[in-house]
Amino acid sequence: xxxxxxxxxxxxxGTFAGVFTPSILTILGIILFxxxxxxxxEAGLVQALVIMLIANTIxxxxxxxxAAIATNLKVKGGGDYYLISRTLGLEFGGAIGIVLFLAQSxxxxxYCIGFGEVxxxxxxxxxxxxxxxxxxxDIVKKIQAAIKIRKxxxxxxxxxxxxxxxxxxxxxxxxxxxxxxxxxPKTDVDDKT
Numbered sequence: 001x002x003x004x005x006x007x008x009x010x011x012x013x014g015t016f017a018g019v020f021t022p023s024i025l026t027i028l029g030i031i032l033f034x035x036x037x038x039x040x041x042e043a044g045l046v047q048a049l050v051i052m053l054i055a056n057t058i059x060x061x062x063x064x065x066x067a068a069i070a071t072n073l074k075v076k077g078g079g080d081y082y083l084i085s086r087t088l089g090l091e092f093g094g095a096i097g098i099v100l101f102l103a104q105s106x107x108x109x110x111y112c113i114g115f116g117e118v119x120x121x122x123x124x125x126x127x128x129x130x131x132x133x134x135x136x137x138d139i140v141k142k143i144q145a146a147i148k149i150r151k152x153x154x155x156x157x158x159x160x161x162x163x164x165x166x167x168x169x170x171x172x173x174x175x176x177x178x179x180x181x182x183x184x185p186k187t188d189v190d191d192k193t
Contacts, residue, residue, distance in 0.1 A: 029107075034114045 012018075040048045066080070069087045076082055080100055085093020 026107075029111065029114075034117060 036048075039051060043051065066083065069083050073083070073086060078085075081093060081097040084096045088096075
């Protein structure tokens with residue numbers, strides 16, 4: 001009977017977690033959901049289908065090429081760059097590695113823009129009058145008022161701390177001289193310090 005308690009070797013994600021899940025997450029990314037309606041509206045149904053067919057063909061050819069390269073050697077850390085640099089040489093690997101890095105950077109920017117669009121769609125925007133171009137001044141005034149209130153609160157807190165320190169010093173001098181004083185009441189400042 002085989003030992004079922006045998007642990008998987010570290011670093012082996014398997015087909016589902018290592019290949020299928022990252023590929024599907026990339027394919028079903030923000031571009032497919034947020035830009036498909038735009039492409040369909042601008043290009044029309046037939047041209048949108050042609051665009052999808054061309055993109056699918058490029059993806060399939062790339063997958064076949066990568067699968068042929070990957071079957072020749074054991075894949076280690078580095079993913080695509082590791083495979084290409086070991087198969088085609090360091091010159092091609094370096095050039096393609098830079099392109100892969102730039103592609104990843106652009107995809108991150110797309111995901112950030114898509115996230116911002118989704119969040120903006122969830123926020124109530126009816127209260128903002130976009131026809132009046134002076135709204136930016138209103139926002140600046142609100143930010144300035146918030147900063148002013150914050151500075152006033154900090155100044156009041158510093159003043160309260162100085163007064164407390166003065167009372168503590170007076171109380172300490174009175175104790176040294178043997179004079180009985182009333183206990184200093186606790187304030188908000190005591191809790192924050």
